[in-house]
Amino acid sequence: METAAVAEIRNYTMNFGPQHPAAHGVLRLVLELDGEVVERADPHIGLLHRATEKLAEHKTFLQSVPYMDRLDYMSMTMNEHAYCMAVEKLLGIEPPIRAKYIRVMFDEITRLLNHLLWLGTHGLDVGAMTIFLYCFREREDLMDVYEAVTGARMHAAYYRPGGVYRDLPDCMPQFKAEAGHKDLDYLNANRQGSVLDFIEDFTKRFPALVDEYETLLTDNRIWKQRTVGIGVVTPERAKQLGFTGPMLRGSGFAWDLRKMQPYAAYEHMDFEIPVGKNGDCYDRYLVRVEEMRQSNRIIAQCVDWLKKNPGPVIIENHKIAPPGREAMKSNMEELIHHFKLFTEGMHVPEGEAYAAVEHAKGEFGVYIVSDGANKPYRLKLRAPGFPHLAAMDEMARGHMIADVVAIIGTMDIVFGDIDR
Amino acid sequence: MPLTPEALYERLQESLDDKIVAGKVALGEVTLEVKAEDWHGVCTQLRDESGLAFDTLIDLSGVDYSAYKDGTREGGRFAVVAHLQSVAKNHRVRVRAFCDDDELPLVASVVDVWAVANWYEREAFDLYGIVFDGHPDLRRILTDYGFIGHPFRKDFPLSGNVEMRYDPELKRVLYQPVSIDPREVTPRILREDNYGDSGRG
Numbered sequence: 275m276e277t278a279a280v281a282e283i284r285n286y287t288m289n290f291g292p293q294h295p296a297a298h299g300v301l302r303l304v305l306e307l308d309g310e311v312v313e314r315a316d317p318h319i320g321l322l323h324r325a326t327e328k329l330a331e332h333k334t335f336l337q338s339v340p341y342m343d344r345l346d347y348m349s350m351t352m353n354e355h356a357y358c359m360a361v362e363k364l365l366g367i368e369p370p371i372r373a374k375y376i377r378v379m380f381d382e383i384t385r386l387l388n389h390l391l392w393l394g395t396h397g398l399d400v401g402a403m404t405i406f407l408y409c410f411r412e413r414e415d416l417m418d419v420y421e422a423v424t425g426a427r428m429h430a431a432y433y434r435p436g437g438v439y440r441d442l443p444d445c446m447p448q449f450k451a452e453a454g455h456k457d458l459d460y461l462n463a464n465r466q467g468s469v470l471d472f473i474e475d476f477t478k479r480f481p482a483l484v485d486e487y488e489t490l491l492t493d494n495r496i497w498k499q500r501t502v503g504i505g506v507v508t509p510e511r512a513k514q515l516g517f518t519g520p521m522l523r524g525s526g527f528a529w530d531l532r533k534m535q536p537y538a539a540y541e542h543m544d545f546e547i548p549v550g551k552n553g554d555c556y557d558r559y560l561v562r563v564e565e566m567r568q569s570n571r572i573i574a575q576c577v578d579w580l581k582k583n584p585g586p587v588i589i590e591n592h593k594i595a596p597p598g599r600e601a602m603k604s605n606m607e608e609l610i611h612h613f614k615l616f617t618e619g620m621h622v623p624e625g626e627a628y629a630a631v632e633h634a635k636g637e638f639g640v641y642i643v644s645d646g647a648n649k650p651y652r653l654k655l656r657a658p659g660f661p662h663l664a665a666m667d668e669m670a671r672g673h674m675i676a677d678v679v680a681i682i683g684t685m686d687i688v689f690g691d692i693d694r
Numbered sequence: 695m696p697l698t699p700e701a702l703y704e705r706l707q708e709s710l711d712d713k714i715v716a717g718k719v720a721l722g723e724v725t726l727e728v729k730a731e732d733w734h735g736v737c738t739q740l741r742d743e744s745g746l747a748f749d750t751l752i753d754l755s756g757v758d759y760s761a762y763k764d765g766t767r768e769g770g771r772f773a774v775v776a777h778l779q780s781v782a783k784n785h786r787v788r789v790r791a792f793c794d795d796d797e798l799p800l801v802a803s804v805v806d807v808w809a810v811a812n813w814y815e816r817e818a819f820d821l822y823g824i825v826f827d828g829h830p831d832l833r834r835i836l837t838d839y840g841f842i843g844h845p846f847r848k849d850f851p852l853s854g855n856v857e858m859r860y861d862p863e864l865k866r867v868l869y870q871p872v873s874i875d876p877r878e879v880t881p882r883i884l885r886e887d888n889y890g891d892s893g894r895g
Contacts, residue, residue, distance in 0.1 A: 319835060319836065320834075320835060320836035320837060320838070323836045323837065325845065325846075327846065328845065328846055328852060329852070332852055332878065332882075333880070334880055337880075363721050363722075364721070366721075511809075513749045513750050513781055514749075514808060514809045514810065515809050515810050516750055516751055516752065516808065516809075516810030518750075518752075522781075527781060529781055534784050535784070617880065618880065618883055619880065621883075621885055624763075625720060625721065626720075626723075626725070626788075627721050627723065628723060628753075628777055628786075628788065630752075637752060639752060639753060639777070641753065641755065641775070641777065643757060645762050645763045645884070646763070646884060646885070647882050647883060647884045648880070648882065648883050649880075649882050651761075651762060652757050652758075654753065654755040654757075654775075656752060656753040656777070660813060660814075661810045661813065661814075664810065664812060664813040693836060694836075
């Protein structure tokens with residue numbers, strides 16, 4: 275009889291993912307369970323490892339820009355921003371002020387895209403279906419902006435060392451008559467003006483939409499039962515574990531690179547940093563929702579400025595930025611510049627630089643070592659999700675299996691940037 | 695107000711004194727170079743000294759300097775580079791240590807100083823083969839189970855050594871030598887200093 279009793283209380287090791295819808299990509303998690311309680315969580319990563327850093331060593335500085343989009347594929351332009359800032363630092367150049375404002379606006383649009391996706395999928399993981407549909411509705415508008423400006427709905431490749439690829443277009447693409455579009459005038463009502471007009475209209479609509487999300491979740495009993503007190507990280511541990519961004523702010527630090535170490539045009543922006551108190555999943559949810567409201571404020575300020583201040587969006591130095599088509603066709607010098615820039619690429623002076631942006635998920639940093647060649651000698655990407663996922667074991671220990679899903683959700687995991 | 699990089703560098707020189715092998719302030723960033731044997735001590739001091747208070751390890755990476763400037767550089771091959779940040783004081787520093795032995799690059803683990811170093815050190819071990827002495831769990835992290843070699847070393851080919859395919863007859867996955875030839879579209883070019891005044895607008 276005694277041996278049977280011992281056999282009944284053995285621990286189980288369970289495999290979670292890598293093909294699991296709640297694993298947010300390709301996370302393989304090996305869970306050691308005592309009943310339904312997690313004793314140890316061991317994330318196995320690298321299933322999406324594409325060696326971006328090694329590839330970049332074999333590409334010119336310009337050719338690496340689109341690779342940055344594919345890191346954290348939910349916050350595309352922010353990755354490009356950090357990369358371009360690092361190259362600009364080494365080159366000793368500053369982009370024109372209008373380019374800085376465009377970058378800030380796109381960073382914040384991207385932050386909204388990221389947070390909306392995060393909110394939708396986190397809700398879905400925990401069992402809330404409607405929020406997912408609501409969030410994706412707004413993502414659609416923002417991706418239309420992406421498409422109108424950069425030509426791509428997601429992988430923009432819009433930023434360049436020295437500025438952005440082109441200025442904002444004067445018109446917003448409209449819906450055309452086809453099956454399924456019943457009321458064209460209604461659909462195109464806010465698409466009559468420029469892209470900036472469309473974004474302005476969006477910023478006016480958006481706060482009410484955030485209220486709508488909050489009515490679904492903030493006071494929802496089930497949502498709170500699933501998130502309050504789950505995955506608590508104390509302020510001291512948050513620093514030890516290398517948390518940044520909403521994960522650090524959720525634990526009570528008013529730390530935001532946009533305020534603490536301002537880059538681009540953030541010093542001219544008026545916005546607040548939301549801070550959590552308890553460091554649990556619910557606080558991090560509140561922080562991110564408030565961040566959406568603040569991002570919306572920043573976008574509105576950028577739109578206002580951009581409407582009033584036309585100007586160049588990329589520097590005039592043709593060793594770094596290509597000359598205009600017209601100049602190229604009428605001028606031998608510019609033709610040579612164009613040819614050299616797109617074959618050999620720019621030469622970046624010897625040295626090393628680290629540039630970081632306040633990414634939607636935390637601090638995204640790019641460390642470049644250059645030996646003066648036309649390619650980086652070493653490129654290291656500091657992905658915010660990497661240390662967050664590393665804390666999985668500590669955060670999940672002692673929780674139930676169902677809470678593991680909530681914790682994965684709250685970390686805002688995207689495997690593009692963890693595996694790189 | 696955070697310290698200016700120059701003031702921070704002076705402050706660091708005062709505290710660390712003879713442990714700094716080389717250091718500079720460039721592009722608004724402070725870089726320190728220390729000996730591999732001092733690595734752990736310096737990191738602990740950077741974290742604990744109240745005026746410095748580097749409470750967060752932002753990034754830790756390996757660098758292989760063997761092909762730097764087309765291999766003309768003198769000195770050790772592997773370096774460990776850490777980027778530290780102080781949330782309390784709002785300043786940053788970069789610390790680098792070259793490993794003494796190129797065959798078995800070894801440096802002390804700083805997991806006990808910053809818990810976040812755990813995965814970063816696993817990554818540097820995986821990609822560069824740098825061994826972190828005292829690491830509690832030094833497994834590979836990004837590469838495949840059973841991977842051979844350290845892929846980010848400069849002598850590791852970009853296209854790798856093995857490729858994987860499914861064999862329908864054996865009904866299992868096979869590893870075989872790569873069938874693609876390495877190809878470089880744009881060659882790597884090092885020009886003389888100030889070539890065409892590039893880079894300075």
